Amino acid sequence: QVQLQESGPGLVKPSGTLSLTCSVSGGSISSTNWWSWIRQPPGKGLEWIGEIYHSGNTNYNPSLKSRVTISVDTSKNQFSLKLTSVTAADTAVYYCARVAPNSPFDYWGQGTLVTVSS
Amino acid sequence: EIVVTQSPDTLSLSPGERATLSCRASQSVSPSHLAWYQQKPGQAPRLLIFDTSRRATGIPDRFSGSGSGTDFTLTISRLEPEDFAVYYCQECGTSPPQTFGQGTKVEIK
Numbered sequence: 001q002v003q004l005q006e007s008g009p010g011l012v013k014p015s016g017t018l019s020l021t022c023s024v025s026g027g028s029i030s031s032t033n034w035w036s037w038i039r040q041p042p043g044k045g046l047e048w049i050g051e052i053y054h055s056g057n058t059n060y061n062p063s064l065k066s067r068v069t070i071s072v073d074t075s076k077n078q079f080s081l082k083l084t085s086v087t088a089a090d091t092a093v094y095y096c097a098r099v100a101p102n103s104p105f106d107y108w109g110q111g112t113l114v115t116v117s118s
Numbered sequence: 119e120i121v122v123t124q125s126p127d128t129l130s131l132s133p134g135e136r137a138t139l140s141c142r143a144s145q146s147v148s149p150s151h152l153a154w155y156q157q158k159p160g161q162a163p164r165l166l167i168f169d170t171s172r173r174a175t176g177i178p179d180r181f182s183g184s185g186s187g188t189d190f191t192l193t194i195s196r197l198e199p200e201d202f203a204v205y206y207c208q209e210c211g212t213s214p215p216q217t218f219g220q221g222t223k224v225e226i227k
Contacts, residue, residue: 036216046163046206048216059214095162104153104210106174108162 002027004096004109012090012116018083022096022109029077030054034099037070037081039092040111047092051099052079086116120144120209124219130227137194139222141207146187151211154183154192157221158203166205167192194224202226 008020037049050060052070072079097105121144149170155163165174167183180195207219
């Protein structure tokens, strides 16, 4: 059973950088899947941030592309998210998830709330 | 980019009633690329239905999906107390960005 777990600071200052890591267990991050970040502002819907393959290939949401970097560490079975120049609008629950090509997100982390505030 | 729109925004029903949720795509979608998720408060979304009509592992058979082209439906045959939640549809076949519908909240009447 694949499990994903997000970790990182729950509070980030405006104009700072949000950094999160997703640890994958029960399966290899080097499998034929992509690994995604999705966020959900309080009381709102789901927004896809981007994804990475174990080779390092990435795809990003155009609306966030200029501020987002997703990276992978296959030795640790982890992938990470960095979002720069954050504002209050970036306050959200951030989820990591697994996705196969042309398939839905089948495994999700429990999510972690990140608040942007001074 | 295919945009999916869900209706209604909120569905108020009683336990035991039938729920019918709609998902409309801005262009034709392959049946193998339409999925539904359930999200309860404080929890991550859970995959319910993939390939338009296939139930994910452990999903009870009161949940069913149907549709083709641009119009898709999630039906809950008889609502159980644990089914009151928010449901999202997703088109998962086109190139990124991945997009979700805005969600339908099924609430207790």
